[in-house]
Amino acid sequence: MKNLEHWIGGAAISSSTENYFDDLNPIDDSVFSRVPAGTAEDVDRAVEAAHQAFLTHRDTPAAVREEWLTKAAAIMERDVAIFADILVDEIGSPIAKAGFETRFAVGFLRAAAGVPRRVRGETIPSDTPGRFSMSLRQPVGVVAGITPFNVPLIKGIKQSAMAIATGNAFVLLPSEASPMVAAQLAKLWKEAGVPDGLFNVVYGNGADIGDDLTGHPKVSAITFTGSSRVGKHIAEIAARRLKKYTLELGGKSPLIVSADADIDQAVNAALFSIFMYQGQVCMGASRIYVERPIFDKFAKAFSAATKNAKIGDLREPTTMLGPIISERQRERVRRHIDDARAKGADVLAGGEWTGNCCSATVLQGVTDDMTVFAEETFGPVTSLYPFDSLDEVIELANDTEYGLSASIFTRDIDKALRFAQRAEAGMVHINAPTLYDEPHVPFGGIKASGFGREGTEADLEIMTEWKWVTIQSADGGAGGH
Template sequence: MKTDFSKIYINGEWIQGSSDSQMKNTNPFTGEELVTTQAADKSDLDTAYKAAAEAQVEWAKELPQNKRAVIEKALEVMQENKELIIDWLVKEAGSTVIKATVEFGASINILKEAATFPYRMEGKILPSQQAGKENRVYRNALGVIGIISPWNFPLHLAIRSIAPALATGNAVVIKPATDTPVTGGLLFASIFEAAGLPKGLLNVVVGRGSEIGDDIVTHPTPRLISFTGSTPVGKRIGELAGGALKKTALELGGNNNFIVLNDADVDQAVDSALFGKFYHQGQICMAINRIFVHEDIYDEFAEQFIARAGKLKFGNPAEQDTQVGPLINRDQVDRILKEIDATVEQGAKVRLGGKADGNVLEPTVLTGVTNSMPLAENEIFGPVAILIPFSSDEEVVEQANAYPFGLSGAVHSANIEHGTNIAHQIQTGMIHVNDQPVNDEAHMPFGGEKDSGLGRFNGEWVLEEFTTLKWLSVQHQRREYGPFVNNTRK
């Protein structure tokens, strides 16, 4: 498996990008330069899409066992290079070893699920309203899929589009996030090259959004754009794709609720909240944004949560027991610090943390927060927890649904039916009772409502997204067309 990631990958070749600009990839904790890549420009993108379109024609015809064999070989290559991949996640994405190991496992599960897809391209034979006719429905590959991968879970969130796309007979062009070009793209070029994927089916263009960001969407070749990232960028992609009548699969931002009802097991709720808030420094679309706690148990929950959050180890992500590592870059740190200050100015109180050293922001907890304060209104995407009291089911449901996001969430209650009833009322694509919102299983539908995105990833649902249906009918006996045609025989 190739480990030099200083070049882009087009049509089965590692080449220098044609742009005048270079992409410097640095470790977010140490600032060390990891690799510099000559960026791709529009001509490289065009070459990649054309190569993908040409290669896809034969790949779509490939026997299912051969498609599956490539996916299974890629899985084998990943397992053989587990330590290398985890090391790249730690040093490039700022992942703790704990998080990188879990992300690797999730990526393996995606490949295992995708390996079943070549045999799940099911069609149907249906009756017809016409005598002697047979209706057939075929499931076909879309063609070429453009993928824009994010920097927070780059390995997992890239492979969840790459593997299903290839397994269903499509070709791929991927543009990884500028902060994670290796773990979000170039690693997969190396993995699938080693797995024997035919040339042209997977292309990785490392480039700046300002240079090729729009073109990866508007280029005439891709039939679907798969994007994971912020809601503003997702809306822009949706507009561009809609103008060209392309399909989109968009997994966007969240303002996820964690609701603790008055009959909840406080200790269990604190466990869940610590994981759902501080895992990967809160840089997860599913991470808890607002923690709503019933006023009857608010003080008890707050004291336990603050005490235990204060024991989380933060700092160097390469140390095995670190639980909270660095944010991806300093811009993210400064943004969050400003929102902490703005929230405090409106009456909230910092009970823990609130300081940063380089890109490492301490686990931070604020109380006295209301649902209209900046940290409640905006997606935090960092290790900052806000505790909001509520007095009734009606109040918390109203507040939880107040913002135009609906990705994930959680409800804690000793009464499963009570918790489930509240969960049904939250406008979200995913929600979990007596757990936390950061859940992703390769066979379950993943996606949001409202401003949190369109479509669903994983399992049979991504199979629907990445394929298209064709109705083909066969008239087995002569059809009579009535007076429209009969009159022409005279």
């Protein structure tokens, strides 16, 4: 068991109170670390440290920031085993998923290293003779980041790397279920040479101190990943103070299998899309629509493959399913499955538990009176539905409050492109899983799945502010309006 402290101004800082909480290993709910329960005072100390560091280092040359990020990528690559161990033991990540996170983090840092030299504006023709007109992108100041438990490394790196790359300071409030990843990130940025105060961590329950962080008058931008309910609340706080913000929220992502699809390819993609990290992924394909002529064939093949999804040693590469993160979330998964059973759904596979692990579960005959029909389960549970036409499945896929990711399997490119154009989702994949990300793409959703986009290009919108500058020649007259 390890004891953590807040990371403020480049040093471990004790909490303003003696209150600590337990960070549990979800395999057996044993205590993994003891974590300070931060207060509004702790948040204020972190934001003030970030603000002062920003004022001191805001004019740091792009080449220096590039060097920090390049070093961070090398350190991350060196320490992948350390980060992977934390992901396995703290959040119950199978080693294959932990490997995905660490590889993505290295790649994102390398991509972000190129950002400092791309924070540029443009010259603009002026209507006034003799006036030189240009636009600049300048850092916003202090960026607040709130990360989820399921991909704490990916989100922690995404948020902090872009804040640092664009000349800002950063304050991180990690999920109370994954604080150790944040502690390791603090070490990474320190070793990479990032000046004290540009990266800070405050631990605690988001329900208790989240508003203190997002509503702090010296926080200029917010980047949040979590539930739609909390995201809407953060949007209200940001709107009241006119802060920039990006929200990456929940999903109920559809995966469509047309009659002309490669069934084996679709089955494998569906397995990955919903059962990777035991379904605790916002892009999870929790709704699978299969064209009626192949519905029975797909259902049989998918159910058989699902039964082979392995629960076991998290450090064994073939293990696909690990523990559900908390008792609260386990109860949610149980409730969704039990409610569907009680109301007449067929369980084609799964629905059973081994300790804190739920087996990969496939439902058929789900109707709109069942909780699982519309709500995000955030577990290894998906439902199969038949459809008869492309227009019908587009309507079904869009009939949700969410709009994060969607995919379609078909050999008909016209059909695929029509679906891509009409799908109400921020991301659409053709003949590929719903679950995918790259550092430089505009990642995010619409409707209740989010607001704004993440990525090395998209993040410039919240991490920088446009400024228009004009210069009138001294002998050219005042001009203007």
